Amino acid sequence: MGAHRMNIWAVSDAQRWLEWSCRLGPEDGETDLMKAACFRHLGQKDRWAEAMQSAEQKGMPAQQIQQESSIALIQSGEVEEGAERQMFALIEAGVPRQDAVAAFVHGCLTRDEHERAERMLDAWTADAPDDAHNAYMWGVYWSHVNETSKAMDAFENALAKEPSHELAWTAIAELHEKQGRLDEALETFVESAIRFAESENARTGLARVLRKLARADEARTVLATCASLAEPSSAVNIEMGRIELECGNYQKAERSFAGVQPDALTPDDIVSLGITVALAGRPTRADRLFALVTDNRYASAVSADLQIRLALDPNAREATDELKRLAQSSLSKTALANWLEVDLNELGKSTRTSISAAELYAQHCGACHGAEGDGNGRAARYLFPKPLDLRRERFRLVSASNAIPTQEDVEAVINRGMPGTSMTSFEDLSQDAQRLLAQEVLRLRREGIREEYVAMLKEEGEEIDEHDVQAVVEHLTTPREVIQVPRFGPANSKTIEKGKGLYFSQTCDSCHGKDGHGDQNLLLFDDRRRPTRARDLVCEPFRGGHEPEAIYLRILLGMPGTPHPAIKSITHEQCISLTHYCRALAREPTRTLTNHQRALQATGHAYLSALPDPRRPEYAEPTHESSSARHGGSPIYASALQKKPAGATHANGS
Numbered sequence: 001m002g003a004h005r006m007n008i009w010a011v012s013d014a015q016r017w018l019e020w021s022c023r024l025g026p027e028d029g030e031t032d033l034m035k036a037a038c039f040r041h042l043g044q045k046d047r048w049a050e051a052m053q054s055a056e057q058k059g060m061p062a063q064q065i066q067q068e069s070s071i072a073l074i075q076s077g078e079v080e081e082g083a084e085r086q087m088f089a090l091i092e093a094g095v096p097r098q099d100a101v102a103a104f105v106h107g108c109l110t111r112d113e114h115e116r117a118e119r120m121l122d123a124w125t126a127d128a129p130d131d132a133h134n135a136y137m138w139g140v141y142w143s144h145v146n147e148t149s150k151a152m153d154a155f156e157n158a159l160a161k162e163p164s165h166e167l168a169w170t171a172i173a174e175l176h177e178k179q180g181r182l183d184e185a186l187e188t189f190v191e192s193a194i195r196f197a198e199s200e201n202a203r204t205g206l207a208r209v210l211r212k213l214a215r216a217d218e219a220r221t222v223l224a225t226c227a228s229l230a231e232p233s234s235a236v237n238i239e240m241g242r243i244e245l246e247c248g249n250y251q252k253a254e255r256s257f258a259g260v261q262p263d264a265l266t267p268d269d270i271v272s273l274g275i276t277v278a279l280a281g282r283p284t285r286a287d288r289l290f291a292l293v294t295d296n297r298y299a300s301a302v303s304a305d306l307q308i309r310l311a312l313d314p315n316a317r318e319a320t321d322e323l324k325r326l327a328q329s330s331l332s333k334t335a336l337a338n339w340l341e342v343d344l345n346e347l348g349k350s351t352r353t354s355i356s357a358a359e360l361y362a363q364h365c366g367a368c369h370g371a372e373g374d375g376n377g378r379a380a381r382y383l384f385p386k387p388l389d390l391r392r393e394r395f396r397l398v399s400a401s402n403a404i405p406t407q408e409d410v411e412a413v414i415n416r417g418m419p420g421t422s423m424t425s426f427e428d429l430s431q432d433a434q435r436l437l438a439q440e441v442l443r444l445r446r447e448g449i450r451e452e453y454v455a456m457l458k459e460e461g462e463e464i465d466e467h468d469v470q471a472v473v474e475h476l477t478t479p480r481e482v483i484q485v486p487r488f489g490p491a492n493s494k495t496i497e498k499g500k501g502l503y504f505s506q507t508c509d510s511c512h513g514k515d516g517h518g519d520q521n522l523l524l525f526d527d528r529r530r531p532t533r534a535r536d537l538v539c540e541p542f543r544g545g546h547e548p549e550a551i552y553l554r555i556l557l558g559m560p561g562t563p564h565p566a567i568k569s570i571t572h573e574q575c576i577s578l579t580h581y582c583r584a585l586a587r588e589p590t591r592t593l594t595n596h597q598r599a600l601q602a603t604g605h606a607y608l609s610a611l612p613d614p615r616r617p618e619y620a621e622p623t624h625e626s627s628s629a630r631h632g633g634s635p636i637y638a639s640a641l642q643k644k645p646a647g648a649t650h651a652n653g654s
Helices: 001-007 011-024 029-042 045-057 062-076 083-092 099-112 114-127 133-144 148-159 168-177 182-197 200-212 217-229 234-246 249-257 268-281 283-312 317-329 333-339 356-366 407-416 431-459 466-477 494-505 548-555 572-587 597-602 624-628 634-640
Strands: none
Touching: 011 029, 011 168, 011 200, 029 045, 029 062, 045 062, 062 083, 062 099, 083 099, 099 114, 099 133, 114 133, 133 148, 133 168, 148 168, 168 182, 168 200, 168 234, 182 200, 182 317, 200 634, 217 234, 234 249, 249 268, 268 283, 283 317, 407 431, 431 466, 431 572, 494 572, 548 572
């Protein structure tokens, strides 16, 4: 039965039967070889290697082991010279023709040898015009050359010829996903997950699309069964790592990524890992990961230039040699293995007691804020909002009357983080370490202000007086008296009603909206002309904290550097009432957005209103009767099609 399911390309079903076969005949190495073929078709390299090792240990003939190894090498693109000869030799030795030819086409596409792949596909079509896998491979070819319409037609043709072709189902869903049609991708992945109940690829794809639809909890539920296995596959670990990253569970995310085989990671996966590691408190390692991706992308750009050169001059030996060198060095397994070493005992701990403030900063802050504090760390390009330029930008959360941060202000941000941004909490660091970090941040700020003032004097041709420079730096970095926040009594209907009146009289509604959800059509900019948005006071966390004292200071002093103004024309009693009203608007749990979603929120007018929010009546859960009936009452998958408001748009994150 396993062989039959393989012949119609229901690969996961074949695996299920092969597992039964293993239980009935645990010493049968031929079953392991068939399992290896399944893993090869599904792109699960780590499990392919395990199955091959098991087959060899059970005494399978070396010739059969070599056949599967050879076809895997051809499929990976590692066999360049003599690939056709090896392919025909495999066919003569009994390897199914469609398997060998498909492996050859995959290998050609991996090496971007499109004409060679097309010639083989033409020959295959002439030989077997009704072969469903031939139609599928045409889809793979068209997708590789970015002919998405032709690719979709080919994949659908494959399903018309063989409705159980699992790879075609997955390819159609992934093509929808690639084009940003997440609704269609979701529908197709759900259908695939129901048809092929054992398909890890279908579950992983479904979880990935749910994550991109900002439904991370559902994504985790879908993937939980696969992730609970003793040794989840690299694909499952990667997706679970991304889900935990988006949910802010950085240490869980790092543990998931730690189970990934190095050669299974794409550059985008490494970026996610780098962000995870940085936010888990290991920015030095993150910096190296980002450097690895940067080097890889540089190598890719150089490779493209070399390929153009070889197209013009196929005999350019130097270009050929350099291309091979880049291919061997780019994202090598050895390099990745070094970066992926995860010592979980280091998480959340400071280093030796004698560490300097500068070393602490480099270890915990440099990856995002930059080595010199200019906000241009290696991780910065992947974050929104961008990390603060500690040297020149105004600090957002302050308590002094002149809006200059005190050391206590900086320590509070280090300890708590800043909700709604990628600034994570470092509460696990000792108080001494937090104090040293705050001192280093303020030192960088003084240094930056001095640098900026001296540069201005030079540009104006003014004489530089060191005493004058020092006086200006002191003036711009010394906080005045700290605002004394009065004691807050309990909120009641009277104070909240007063606060509501102030909310409108002080024109808070002009940005935050009449209902507190924020004006979605108001495009705002910070003092560096970067797009930003008014906070959704109902659904989103307050950046300075939800405590009444923190909100009081945000109202009175504003958020320097942002469009949020200081309101100093109201009395302490009025400020208390307004604080109570703002707190009364807020609901738990708050909405957590990814970096990608925050970027879209700041640049797209209708984005936030399209996000599901069960607290709003317009987001009442639809019934989807046809979906549940069509999917046979499967609760996990049927529910995946629900909870999306009509007309919603999506954040197509990575």
